[in-house]
Amino acid sequence: MLKPEDLLVDDRFVAWSMSEGKLHQAYWEAWLVKSDEHQEIAHQAQLMLQELHFQDVTPEIATDAAWQKLQQQLTQEKPKRIYLLARHWQKAAAILLIGLAAWFMWPNSSDFRTDFAEQQQLTLPDGTTVNLRANSHLWWEDEWAAQGVREVHLEGEAYFDVSPANTQAGMPFVVKANTLGIKVMGTEFNVVNRSNRRQVTLVEGSVSIVDQGQPFQVLRPAQQYYWQANEPSQIREVTTAIFTDWRNDRWHFDQMPLSEIALRIEEHYGKDVIIANGELQQHSLSGTAPAKNLKMLINAISVSLGINAQIDGERIMFSAKQPQ
Amino acid sequence: MSETDRQWQLLRTGDQKALAYLFKHYYRDLYQYAFTMLSDHAVVQDQLQKCFLKLWEKRATLPLSVKVKPYLFQTLRFGIIDYLRQSKAHSQHLLNLQIVQSRSPDEYEQERKTQTEEKLQAAIQQLSPVQKEIIYLRFYNKVAYTEIAGIMGMKYQSVRNSAYRALKKLRIQLLPEK
Structure with a gap:
């Protein structure tokens, strides 16, 4: 008979249970529904995990x-x-x-665009580094010193690493993204400004945010400002890696419906995505998919959801599997 | 490439800011790990400094492609084992010290441990040193078994076997029988 320790010597189970990201979620959820025994053992294993909570030692020196x-x-x-x-x-x-x-003497060429499926790493004149995601646009006016503020504009998505040494030089760093304004005090964060949503995910440091005339809000690390069309904005706690891992060509999904995934693929790769069967729209996916290239990504999605996928030039078609 | 991997590459080119980044990023994790083996703040501090000094000295010859966290744990571990070997002569001393300490309960009053923590501590004490270290690394420092194998210089399968036996002992202690 299966024992809790059988699960606890499995890295995938421990990672899933300690929720180090949403790794392997689909796998273990499928495993759980297989039998009552599975559920009981998993429950005991998770109780054990709670018991194995060690007290933190606080270092004597910070x-x-x-x-x-x-x-x-x-x-x-x-x-x-x-x-x-x-x-x-x-x-x-x-x-x-x-x-x-x-x-x-920095030249006036302060306008960068990425193509579909392209990622660029930029270094700004002050040393700030930016990873610019596919189908994105970053620009700024070369008047920083005169304006006393380092202001950049973003459409699309980018990851910013603003070093604190630079902000101490006096000039604040500001990202403008549609109605959204982000003021930075030396930090790392990810910004999304796409047609249907705006997100700011803070990895390190501190930023303050103004959007649509609301009073400014301050984000703490691992918090995300999130606005989606037709919904009130919110600030939520997130696992930041899920929102920044695109830099490593990995996409994370957390209960994301296929219709939303289709939109992400269109944004990133510039292809038309067609979902042939209406009921597939709401099929949702959790987990990590390699996105080094379109083919890998489409394959991972179709295998996980158990559906068919076809790439045909500029079109991608998802369809239900025919019963055998 | 993750940020830590990027910093690792910068460290190899001699960037001291990268060393600072890695030090600050892993400080607490490494501290916890070292403390479980040494139980002495001053020695832990010393070993951490040595570990990163060594890293800095070796920066030009560090491996190109490496999993950063396990590599740091391993470097720290080598230092600690050396230290423990050298201080063997003094270990009798340390042992006596601990007995004296345990006679004055006031010292422990500060660390008012809850019942579950005491239960866990008691259960952990039943494990062999190797089992203890594996359990700490996996469930405390959140290092995968595959990486623990590298850090401790053991085969992956032996790590899992040890962990299995340790977890069985712990389960009997910690979970009420059905």
């Missing part, structure tokens, strides 16, 4: 202080003679000057 201590040791690593250090300073000063000059 993270930043510990790093500073380490950094001191790093600088002591190889003592250098004074004149060498002086030369380093000269070098550093020269690089700084070149850097500043480059910043001020």
